[in-house]
Amino acid sequence: MFHIGESWRGDAEALSRELAGVAGVHEASVLLADRVAYLKVSQLQWDETEVRRLIDATF
Incomplete structure (x- = not known):
């Protein structure tokens, strides 16, 4: 589990896809x-x- 920045207003689905694409x-x-x-x-x-x-990009 990782915390997301409080002020981040990005696309949660896109971040999920990016994270899922990381090796392992x-x-x-x-x-x-x-x-x-x-x-x-x-x-x-x-x-x-x-x-x-x-x-870290969400902070």
Whole structure:
């Protein structure tokens, strides 16, 4: 689970798709009302750096 920036007004579906496209991410859901992104990842193979880059862009 990752927190989304409080003032971010982007497209939650688009961010979900971007996150789901990261290596090792099996599923991604962004819930804008709750300001969170939930990810299902392969613990050994996911690209945490890329996920954090996308999440950091919401702040």
